[in-house]
Amino acid sequence: MTALSSQTCVPCRGSEPPLSPEEMEKMRILVDNWRIVDRGGTPKLTRSYKFSNFKAALAFTQKVGEAAEQAGHHPKLITEWGKVSVFWWTHVINGLHQNDFIMAAKTDLAYEQED
Template structure:
């Protein structure tokens, strides 16, 4: 199953964060994304022709996040939107972060 076809499973903590080996395996399934913070988070910067396009994209990411109940950190500026995922309740990565990255990659 493609990661983008999966749904986020609520994670309220109490489970260990994903190890770096598993994170390295999953990052290969979400093109353009990189591991950061010693495999405790993932990020991707998307480029656009102007601020309006970047904001439109950020809103689309927000709509997916609300639908899935898993929210990124976004940085938006003229011509870019940086999206970062990390499961805050476990202070690291969970499969949900990669599911969301795959869903964001499907945006136009």
């Protein structure tokens, strides 16, 4: 299978079913630093990234935001001093889709490129 970070998100119109718990876990293994959390009945992928200061955290937030805008798929981003928390899910299906895992992998790649 092609690396997730090199895949492209497909438009999600809302008629697609969310991934089943089994499918979510198979995909989550491909982005092993991410966790699946339930927030208000909606499964979301989440991960926090550490930085040495606020400026670096803010730059990473901007980089993730630009990738999200390019893909047409947008996360929840929480930027703090030395930390950025990212949450991916597909709003229109109120759950997780393959796009969320693609974007999680792209987020990891952006973090690796920060070094």
